[in-house]
Amino acid sequence: xELGATDAESGHPEEAAEYLExxxxxxxxxxxxxxxxxxxxSIGGSLSRERLSLANLVQKVTQDLRLxxxxxxxxxxCEDFVFHADENQxxxxxxxxx
Numbered sequence: 478x479e480l481g482a483t484d485a486e487s488g489h490p491e492e493a494a495e496y497l498e499x500x501x502x503x504x505x506x507x508x509x510x511x512x513x514x515x516x517x518x519s520i521g522g523s524l525s526r527e528r529l530s531l532a533n534l535v536q537k538v539t540q541d542l543r544l545x546x547x548x549x550x551x552x553x554x555c556e557d558f559v560f561h562a563d564e565n566q567x568x569x570x571x572x573x574x575x
Contacts, residue, residue, distance in 0.1 A: 529561070
């Protein structure tokens, strides 16, 4: 948010909008994870297994972490693998691993 505010003040609204888009997406996913965790805790929990593409999920996660990866000079490569899993829980695991 600070980077977005700084860019907006310095006359770079397109960069500010990009930061705000990243923050908004991350906040929506965080809210979803919290809601799922509360639901899991209140009713004994359940997983929502669905067919997933690992390559697509890794692409989403690296997009979320793009700024940190760019700053670190990191590149993430992933071959595709299709399987059944809970997307939100796997996404959290991948974010932590990456």
